[in-house]
Amino acid sequence: MSSLNPQLEQTFLKPATIGEPIIERILFNHRPVWLTLFTLLTLFFGYQANQIRPEASYEKMIPTFHPYIANYLAHKDDLKGLGSAVRISVETTEGDIFTKEFQDTLKQVHDEVFYISGVDRTALKSIWASAVRWNEVTEEGLAGGPVIAETYDGSPAELKKLRANIFKSGQVGALVANNFKSAVVYAPLMGKDPETGEPIDYQAFSNKLETLVRDKYQNKTIKIHITGFAKVVGDLIDGANQVAVFFAVALIITLVMLYFYARCLRSAVVPLLCSVTAVIWQLGLLKTLGYGIDPYSMLIPFLVFAIGISHGVQIINAIAHENATGSNKELAARRAFRSLYIPGIIALVSDGVGFATLMVIEIPVIQDLAIAASMGVAVIILTNLFLLSILMSYAGISKASVNKQLHAEEHGKHQFWQLLSTFTQRRQAWALLIIALLMAAFGLHQSQGLKIGDLDAGAPELRPDSRYNMDNSFITDNYTTSTDIFVVMVQSAKEKCSDYRTLDAIDQLQWRMQQLPGVQSGRSLVNHTKQMMTGYNEGNIKWLALNRNQPLLDQASVTALPGSYNADCSLTPVFIYLNDHKAETLKTVVAEVEAFIDDFKGVEGLTFKLAAGNAGIEAATNVVIEKAQYQMLIWVYAVVGILCLLTFRSIRTVTCILLPLALTSLLCQALMAQLGIGVKVATLPVIALGVGIGVDYGIYIYSKLETYLSAGMSLKNAYFNTLKTTGKAVAFTGLTLGIGVGTWVLSPIKFQADMGILLTFMFVWNMIGALVFLPAIASLLYKRNPQSAQANDTLKPKVAVTKITTTKNTQKDEHCHAV
Template identity: 55%
Template sequence: MSNKLHDQGDHFILTPKAEPWLERLVFNNRLVILIAFLAITVFMAYSAAKIKPDSSFERLIPLEHPYIQNMLENRDDLENLGNSIRIAVAVEEGDIFTDSYMETLKQITDEVFYLRGVDRSGVRSVWTPNVRWVEVTEEGFQGGTVIPDGYNGGQESLDKLRQNILRSGEVGRLVADNFRSAIIYAPLLEIDPDTGQSLNYEQFSRDLETNIREKFQAQNPNVRIYAIGFAKKLGDLIEGMRSVVLFFLVAIVLTIVLLYWYSRCWSGTLTPVFASIVAVIWQVGILRLLGYGIDPYSILVPFLVFAIGISHGVQIVNAMTIESARGFDATTSARLAFRALYIPGMLALVSDAMGFLTLLFIKIDVIKDLAVTASIGVAVIIVTNLVLHPIILSYVGITKSGVKHQKDRGEGRDRKWLRMSYFAHPSVARVSLLIALVGAGLGIYYKQGLKIGDLDKGAPELRPDSRYNRDNDFIINNYSTSSDVMVVMVRTDKEKCSSYPVMKAMDELQWVLENTPGVESTASLATVSKIVTKALNEGNFKWYELSRNQQIINSSIQRAPSGLVNSDCSMTPLLAFLEDHKAETLQRVVDTVEAFSRDNASEDYQLLLAAGNAGVDAATNQVISKAKDLMLVFVYSVVSVLCFVTFRSIRAVLCIVVPLGLTSILCEALMTQMGIGIKVETLPVIALGVGIGVDYGIYIYTKFEHYILEGKSLQDAYFETLRSTGKAVMFTGITLAIGVCTWIFSPIKLQANMGLLLFFMFLWNMVGALWLLPALARFLLNPEKMVAKARAAERGV
């Protein structure tokens, strides 16, 4: 990009050749542009008002991962192992064998059966006919439904019910070990067959609370209801999204207060806030027009768009205030501010957008949607904050109090900037670089323990004391069957899934898994065969073995549950019930299965990973683990290339990018120490933090270079940079950090974690730009050569 140095009174302004044309285009058509903005904003507000929460199970999982593809290919044969809900109906006093409790359980089962989104064919409860008991007698097999024929609620019927439950094998699964609660299991449909619409998780969760929990707990004070499952967790997250609006309003109020304190000018306070809110309205409106919704993982992006808008708006207000204090009128001040900030502003915003787009490399729909959402927001800011903002200020101007406040920044302020300018002094710069190296070393050391995936039980996105996690704790503590299930799909030729070699391999894999830390128990067709073989031999445990006789095997699995074998016996699932879904537990189990599959390869079967919620989590963790470093490489590569294209200097790129790298290292170290893993919701924060943080460095370096090209020494150039742009960068970093700091008090832990990380990155990126950048410049830049090169370019044009 070719530039010229033009004398503007007592200071120089760096003016790209194309800039006067763009400046004329904007400022010679101010009224037309304002009318266009008004019309578009009204339309976008109408569109934004119609946006709805949008999330689904499949959007949160890596659909291209081999595990997920295996699961989807066998989805029809994996009965009751997909998206589902578990509702525990418990009694405060006594046990479940009372007429009143059983009547309540029956009513709740019926209510669940008719909930919109429930796959009614798969609902299981002691009241449903698909829950049966089987026993071996002298006359052969006998069985029936758990609810006895002619059940009337009398003591005899209840005693018979108790006996049937004990014979059903459902203790620890559908009935609690202490007989004080029972579970209703309901698989869910992603697409409603009646309407063709995706499952509305918010409505489903609300129906569950209103029509079941609140209704039946009010009817029977002795009953308590607990519910867990992906749909319930997501519903609670969507419900918590309302708090995001409150925090957004708090951030706006704090920003207004701090902006006024900084500028002492109402026009300089309200204009950037207004322009940033317009950007948010446009962003949400465009998303609605493109068919996107808002999910719990992208709900915070509008605030980031607001924050980026404020960041650039403060620079415009600051530049215009300086020009107004020099005596220029509102229109001229706005033009000069536009001219000075157009190039660095465009560079910073394009860097933001390209950085966000690198999230598209992560093959999880919700993250790709977040990348699109954030990039649209940044694209809108280019228009609203670099066009609308200066046009409005060209009409309203900076108030007299704002100009006076600028002029009153006396020697005390100059002494502060003078002290900070010593960051560019050779002696101080050496110390700064040493501190940065030590910090980077400590960060690398402490981030070695950074984990991928969940580090806590239950739903880490919610607080430990949240309703969902309390419900989850109840079910974990009262049922022996874990809610964290990893499924190994054993694929064979048709009618071969029960052959001895296949059954033997499953039995051996189960033994290996049951001796793997983190695995509570396993179940498969081999388990059924061993149980029935033992039962047919008077219950003698000596017969609890897999028979080599194929006829005995075939006979033993005749009454196997439908979920353990498909219709043509070409696939049978092996279920591993885990203690939790922590990252290390999942990876340990995956490694065990993969090692067994390699060591026991056979033409008779294939062991395919993985289904179940734990299998999905394992696949997601693997995708994020591979994408994390790749994403950071792309983010920094894009930012570096854009900076190089603009400044034509590797040294300039290093001055801007190295402080960002230090912040990323320290952020990962912080995550390790705070027990925050790299997950779907935290991975994008790292990219977003880098994208927003590069703005600080670009603004600082642009002004720094400008004063160096004026012929000032490096330290003097930095002093002038601090007096002008530096104070705006410092104010912006502190203001944005305070805004996101309020998120730490959110009832959603996901938002609290993001707030903590963004608070850290906003502050440290600001510190890096103000402290480390001049230290790097001291040893990387040569002011004399820079001036000489600029003069030579000027003469050559």
């Protein structure tokens, strides 16, 4: 059955060409040309994809249009060190930091970090930085100097002086641990690498920290702890190798299951090859157009692969069905393409436009993800509809696979499909609808616990026992000034930052913030001024307050550390150090600051602005995400619904396709709430992407169902025959992809494990929704045709019998062609 003689070619090909769409003629009449073009494009995009590297940008993670971020960017030059930064804690396991050996190591770490390209050297801080100073009032007047004196030589006397200087500098809890067993090197980063002019390569920077600092200086008596956005991203990118391993495992699982599904090695390898080609094209396109791939969008290539497999299986299934009816391999590929290219393109366009709606979220990293996903879907049209059909017209399907298809058609009882087809009956449909409503109610109730932002301390993208999170926990436990900093900017008239009324207002704000749970401490120009007031009065603690003598306040402000106020004394930052950056902590802090601003009726011309610092930026991001999550879903469902409506011209059809997807989205939100996965930049797109994958199932099933209904079958019979063809492919795809991505739960990267759980859930539940709930909804929405139902009480479709005489063996076979 792999080939037909000339007489049979006329029998089959002539009727087939009568209604050939022009796109089919262009594609199949010039197959060698297209294969050559596809090969050249694959080589080009493969070369480009080989050049792409994981990259990340701190600025791309933040919503620059938000008022908080706009305030920060407007004063960015006055707030050095509050953008992306790393904090390196050097810990001694023997004694304390007041030993010559420890101080020598700390100095070496400070110098090593100073020379790493990308570090803002003007803002680098440690007790070895000359800008970190101590101040006191003596009988002779004001005295002060660097914490590490010029006379320092490591002697006991100098170490004793160092201890005194640290106390007088106010750096205990900031650059020096509360227990004096560790000290910090704080390294703000520049936006671009000054040597290359390119954005900082966080992976290379993270690797330098490991090799030049941790590996070089950590030993039995010294431990190194490193935190910061650059380190998180570096660890995530390093984990990309493990992501690739799990991707390879998913490929192998898919290949094995494709083989057992089709019982044909060619039918397993070709769709897999086309799906991998789609991924290569996507990555190559991104590189060609100047885009990179972000650690938070590494799941996109797998989603492209998954969508490609979904469409590829439909093509293979249709070709096998056509082969079983007697078509040769080219004709089978033509007929399969003709029957599926319209629903396939519609489904993929729905996917692409749905993904593109993520552009409404004005966070660059999500917009880049939307572009990457849309590009991936666009290339699937070429690789998994066009290229796959052409390749299969040459490769064909093995006789064993065709015989399996014939045997299933003629002798299969299809008990499972018969069971599912009963869901088209009103009684069963109402039962399913009640179950769906109960599940929706449960999902709605559970999703109320869904939180915005991070729900864990440290870096939730990594495992709690990861080295980064252990380092973050160490710094949080041993320092008063944590790694999570929320900054309120207080703007005044020029030369008025040290005005009593300005300082008094800041003092009130700082006191209120320190009463909140989750706030470790607060620091500002007020702390330094109070310390100086005490020094002016022989260290008497009762003078640890703001003095109304303005000249004294002005004099005290002059000796404050750089960063306590800006150059013209018109901006004073208030640093609020938090226990963590959990969503609830940030929400509480923002609410309290805004309440203070509303209550404040103080100095004319004094303005409190939110917000800077990593916690302030994340608070703004959470606000945007909270607003955007429902806006995004509305756009996704609206766009997909409109496209389905334009295609099928039926509100009932759109309802049948979208309602199961909506149930899956709701249950996914409930699952996220139960698993403690917050909605944030990394997780927000997953729900939208899940809708895009699920709509493919619904469109394919409904398109085939409509074909059988148009032939006059009852809904039950039409759906039964749909299940035997398209439904079987949908079930296989959902289970295969679910198993493949389910292996991600073993990943050491928590972000990938969480995404594995969510994607597995969405793959499987979208499949269940399309196979079970879609026909039940159709049964309740569509009017019954009693005559049609009586005329088609059998589960077999109408067939037309064509006798085919082979000239070689003069054998006569009867092949049944489904209407």
